[in-house]
Amino acid sequence: MKALNTAELERLIKLPKFELHVHLEGFVDLTFWEEMVKAQGTWTFERAQAMQAHFAFKSFPLFLKCFGAVIYSFLSPADFYRLARYAAERLKAQGVVYAEVMMTPPFFVNRGIDFFEMMAEVDRGFTSVEIEGGPQIKLIFDGARNFGNAEVRHCFELAAQDKTGRVIGVGLGGDEVNFPARDFVDEFKWAQAQGLHLTCHAGEAAGAQSIMEAVQLLGAERLGHALGIEAGSALEEEILKNSVALDLCPHSNLTTGVLATLDQHPLEAYLARGHRVSLSSDDPGFFRTDLIKELSWAWGLGGETLVKQVNQSALLASFMPPAQKTRWATEIAQF
Numbered sequence: 184m185k186a187l188n189t190a191e192l193e194r195l196i197k198l199p200k201f202e203l204h205v206h207l208e209g210f211v212d213l214t215f216w217e218e219m220v221k222a223q224g225t226w227t228f229e230r231a232q233a234m235q236a237h238f239a240f241k242s243f244p245l246f247l248k249c250f251g252a253v254i255y256s257f258l259s260p261a262d263f264y265r266l267a268r269y270a271a272e273r274l275k276a277q278g279v280v281y282a283e284v285m286m287t288p289p290f291f292v293n294r295g296i297d298f299f300e301m302m303a304e305v306d307r308g309f310t311s312v313e314i315e316g317g318p319q320i321k322l323i324f325d326g327a328r329n330f331g332n333a334e335v336r337h338c339f340e341l342a343a344q345d346k347t348g349r350v351i352g353v354g355l356g357g358d359e360v361n362f363p364a365r366d367f368v369d370e371f372k373w374a375q376a377q378g379l380h381l382t383c384h385a386g387e388a389a390g391a392q393s394i395m396e397a398v399q400l401l402g403a404e405r406l407g408h409a410l411g412i413e414a415g416s417a418l419e420e421e422i423l424k425n426s427v428a429l430d431l432c433p434h435s436n437l438t439t440g441v442l443a444t445l446d447q448h449p450l451e452a453y454l455a456r457g458h459r460v461s462l463s464s465d466d467p468g469f470f471r472t473d474l475i476k477e478l479s480w481a482w483g484l485g486g487e488t489l490v491k492q493v494n495q496s497a498l499l500a501s502f503m504p505p506a507q508k509t510r511w512a513t514e515i516a517q518f
């Protein structure tokens with residue numbers, strides 16, 4: 184990947200950007216983890232060594248193990264203020280002006296952390312950076328499919344109960360191969376009836392069938408990853424007909440071993456075939472990426488023109504109110 188020169192990088196950072204697929208838990212990197220457990224008073228040399236080993240994962244199953252170890256490090260609502268601030272500061276430094284951040288509250292609530300206290304701290308953390316000129320941040324609660332229907336329903340119910348005003352939608356993540364979308368139709372119907380937007384991880388570790396189910400059975404408005412849409416297929420027709428937007432996460436796919444090289448990524452092919460695509464970082468702390476890195480890759484492929492196209496597409500695929508979208512569209516058109 185050709186690196187951008189200083190002027191190009193400055194211009195990329197200045198461009199008002201929209202991040203649509205990034206997990207709050209995924210902002211945790213070793214630096215954040217060390218700070219948090221030291222503040223908790225639970226840091227030990229052995230723990231730190233074990234966590235370093237986890238972060239050296241080279242496969243999707245080992246990534247999930249690392250993710251699990253991180254989740255278990257959160258002990259109280261105060262940890263979430265720290266994480267929310269860290270995430271918002273990261274986004275602000277990249278010139279992100281609006282983000283839809285995913286979060287899976289049952290991971291924490293099931294271990295005894297109070298949901299409303301946790302959310303109040305998340306809200307306080309985001310707000311503290313917003314008032315310093317940081318991005319506006321909304322939340323999507325992402326159900327963990329491999330924990331079963333009751334867990335996903337619980338996640339969606341928490342979304343409906345949220346009092347911060349930040350939760351605008353739900354999604355489905357986790358083991359797509361063994362826990363297919365068709366098993367979660369009732370949960371999605373329920374969430375839709377609550378007025379929540381619908382997204383789904385599909386086509387990350389499983390193929391076309393998984394994507395088709397997410398679109399046809401769950402009614403997902405946006406898909407995460409969406410690898411494996413064949414040109415001219417019935418699936419492609421379905422996606423185009425329903426204007427389903429695709430949050431592509433190339434460096435995530437590379438790090439989890441889903442793609443062997445970035446050359447295999449379909450970004451340009453999808454654009455050429457009329458898909459609505461955006462680029463996202465997914466789990467920046469785990470995958471050593473961020474939106475700047477994803478868009479720098481696109482810049483290497485098609486220059487500033489391609490970056491602007493992808494960024495504009497992200498704005499349009501976001502769940503922000505139409506009037507706000509129009510304001511940002513004017514601003515980025517003049518950039």
Ligand SMILES: [Zn+2]
Pocket residue numbers: 204206356384407465
């Ligand atoms: Zn994701």
